[in-house]
Amino acid sequence: MSKPNTPSKDMTWENFPRDRFAEECFRALSSIKLNCEYLRHLPESGRDQAQNAEALEDIAVSSARLERSLREMMAMLACLQGDFSPAWEQVELCGLLRSLCAGQAQILEGLGVRLELDCGGVEDFYVQADRECLLQICLHLLSNALRACAQGGHVSISLSVTPEESCTLCFADDGCGIQQSPDNYSRFLGGSGAGLTLCREYCRLMGWQLELDSPSSGGTRASVQILSQAELRRNNPEVALCEPDSPWERMRQESQLRYRLALELHCIPGLETVEFK
Template sequence: MRTPLAIIGGQLEGIADGIFTPDAATLAALTDDLSRLRRLADDLSSLSRIEEGAFTLHRAPTDLSALAQAACERLRPQFDDRQILLTLNAGHGATAAVDAGRITQILINLLGNALPACDPGGHVTVTVRADRGPAPGIELRVTDDGIGIAGHDLARIFSRFERVEHPGRSAPAGGSGIGLTIARGIARAHGGDITAASPGLGHGSTFTVRLPESKAAHPRTKSPRTTS
């Protein structure tokens, strides 16, 4: 948190000393830095609650296909702007008792990571499927044909503050390096998990969220709040 605090402090001191003019551009820059700091504080708060076990889920039976469609539509303008095709393959019967807001948070994180991983003309696919095997569950997959992940990085990308660097490509701006850590914590709090796979650099990657299938909400949980 030191970097945005130092930037804000320097800008305010410059305004006080008459070096910077408190015009619209300067105030917009301060607002952007404050927003970045607020997001980081929120991420750290979520991570702390997850690691301390003070993480409350508001479960209810949820159609995960509909939830994935809503998440895709929410981010589709960003994919269209980057000329990246976003496709949803959603099956029927993908229902589980989950905290809809928290699962949406996972999907937004995974889609937000897939977007900068692709070049214009790339393709990202979200797949929702019900697994009727010995351990019934629902799988949410986010697959991209982007830069991929080296084998030695797969084991560490879920660790806190890890940001995989790729030669010749700058890291996404504004990332805290704990988004995947939080996403994994949310999935595990549901009794599920997240895994990552990649054929290697330049060959894309797939993130798979697996959630246990359940038709009824846990009796001690509350109904989820509506999310925008």
């Protein structure tokens, strides 16, 4: 296992997507600025209230895009500067995945894409992970799967647990696949393009494996091999778990997850204004 503080070969200053980050940030800022000007400078008399609401909505959407871009940029910089180490804790994975899929109905309505979860009959399953890294990985892979799908598409999240208590987390879709194509180009416009790089780096830092492939039937399958607790201790004896969660901390984490999920989904065209409860 490579040293935690040495970034992988994909995570380099040369590969830092500076232009895409800048474009995302400036595009969002411009939208915020111009909508504020619109609301401020033209007289309100005679203006349809719906247009005011539209302008405010566009400000909110742009703010979400800006926040997402800045979070990703900071995450990449932390990895590049080599001072990021996982904060290990027990994470209940099935509960996290159920929370990710809580917006199934809104996603179906907004995108026409069916999202399903299959934990293989397991009610709860604990893994050792950096919660933030695990959450980022899940959000990126879910977001990519939803973007790849056309109307009527299907995304499935599955968890399969081995007898040795390692597991494989899989995000599969029947969308446009990972090969460069006009369809692929138009579905992945916007965004900084840093998602997969960050996913790979987080997996590397935690000793996990991330694999992407396009099955012959079409679509994409992203699989994350998560170490069992025994394997983790064997590979990384100095890992120290964080203090157990207090109920307050648990509530805080759930609230954060809901916020981050909404932030990620609001950056997907078609879901910008959906209220996820």
